[in-house]
Amino acid sequence: MDILMVGGVLLLLMLTLLSGGVWIAMTLAICGWVGQAFFTSTQPGLNLFSAFWESNASWELAALPLFIWMGEILFRTKLSEEMFEGLAPWLGRVPGRLMHTTILGCGIFGSVSGSSAATCATIAKVALPELKKRGYDEKMALGSLATAGTLGILIPPSITMVVYAVAADASIIRVFLAGFLPGFLLMLLFSGYIMWWALRNPKRMPPAEPAIGFIEKLRRSRNLIPCGALIVFICWALVAGWATATECAAYGVVGALALALWSRSLTWRNFGEGLMGAARTSCMIMFILAGAAFLTKTMAFTGIPRELALWVEAMHLSPTALIAALVVVYLVLGTALDGISMIVLTAAVVLPMVQKAGFDLVWFGIFVVLLVEIAEVTPPVGFNLFVLQNMTGKDSNLIAKAAIPFFFCLVVCIALITLFPGIVTWLPDYVMGVAK
Known part of the structure; x- marks a missing residue:
């Protein structure tokens, strides 16, 4: 059977299973099994076990449940509420107001976690309940979170960037530096759309809070200090090379617990609930990762x-x-x-073509990462869609629909770095030039 025909069969099977309500992870695994059993000569059972083990037995992946637990602690104590109360006075006159916290939070947290799943899950756990409680549009919040969560793989450090740099034999430091300006550009595009939407739909925004003086803003901003200090410490520890991403995640949990104790909002009940919530969310994400890893093996075997x-x-x-x-x-x-998997399975053929066409491999790395970001919010296997679906109970197609405007922000970002490649290459060229 033609290879592209095999892909069509597997895609049709996946859509059928998902529409029938089969668990996402099971759907991916079933498609992988069918692909290997009927279209390859390999043993699907052996590959199933190896894929599940390899995808989850990772030291780097240990950061995922820890970061999610940190988000649970902030959510179940009053720390996240205090953080939003501290931000509210400063965003009062900005169109969209607290809706921008999803973009800002994902950008900051993405620079620490290096994972779109961890970024999306953690910020969603903290931000969604607060935005909903304050009367913000849930659809906009879901759409912004689904796409802004992908900043975890664009703003360094990023596991995806490391994999690309190794595959392309490029400097990891240059690829990391190349991600900063496109990351900031993407945050501006997301926030710009939120501002435009808020101006066009004032009735769907909650009533503005009463104007307050500068001194009162500073007084309320003291609520930002605890969580802000924790985030700054985690970022500093990572950038300074004092700790790995996984170790930073552990420090984040300890810091969040210490802050909750200090604020006297930590109880045995919310401690246990937070721990169980983190376990459920982490297991859900890891199960999906395992199913996706098995399907990836199938794609590799079919070619x-x-x-x-x-x-x-x-x-x-x-x-x-x-x-x-x-x-x-x-x-x-x-x-x-x-x-x-997209990078690993295509690098050997695509990279020589790109280099021969005269494109800078560092630029192409950021180009591919942006395409991977789009894939994270593209049905039927948009990973961030699955994360939010399982966390909120909303249908993944509804979340995908909410993310469409932000999807086009990603497309605009790709167009801009293609027309103006200096957005990607200027910072690494400048820093490396100064270093010499």
Whole structure:
């Protein structure tokens, strides 16, 4: 059977199972099993066990449940409420007001976690209840969280960036530095859309809080100090090389517990509830990761990613047309693969093509990361959609629909870095030049 036909069969099976209410992780695993059992000569049972073990037996992945637990502690004590009360006076005159906290929170936390799943889950746990309680539009909050959560893989450090740098034999430091300006640009685009939406839909915004003086703003901002100090400490420990991302996650948990004790809002009840909530969310994410890893093995055995890349190569396209074709290829792959797998399975064919066309490999790395971000919010296998679906109980298609405007912000960001590649390359060139 033609390889692309095999991909169509697996995609149809996936859509059928998801629409039938089958668990997401089970759907991915079933599609992987069918693909290997019927379209390859390998043993699906052996690969199933190895995929589940390899995807979860990771020291780096240990940061995921710890960061989620930190979010649970902030959510179940009064710390997150105090943080929002401290931000509210300063955002009162900005269109969209506290809606911007989802973007700001994901940007800051993404620089620490390096994972879109951890960023999305942690900020959603803290921000969604507070925004809903204050009367903000839930659809906008879900859409902004689904897409802003992807900042975890664009703003360094990022596991996806490390994998790309190794595959492309590029400098990891240069790739990291290249992610900062596009990350800030994307945050501005997200916040810009929120401001535009708020101005267009004033009736869907909660009533503005009474204006207060500067001194009163400073007084209320003292609520920002505890959580702000914790976030600054975690970022400093990571940037200074004092701790790994996993160790920073552990410090975050200890710090959140200490702050909750200091504020006298930590009880045995909310401690236990937070621990169980973190366990449930972490297990859900890890189960989905395991199913996705098994499906990735199936894609590798069937050769679908390589076939798509070879198909593009055989067309002998101009540089601009090549980039356009690669956008289509990566978006198609993003419906069934995670970002790291997309890079690993296509690097051997795509990178020589890109280099031959005259594109900078560091620039292309950020280009691919942005495409991976789009894949995170693209049905049927948009990972951030699954995370929010399981956390909120909302249908993933509803969340995907809410994320459409922010999806186009990602597209605009890709267009801007393509038209103005200096957005990506200026900072690494400048820093490395100064270092010399």
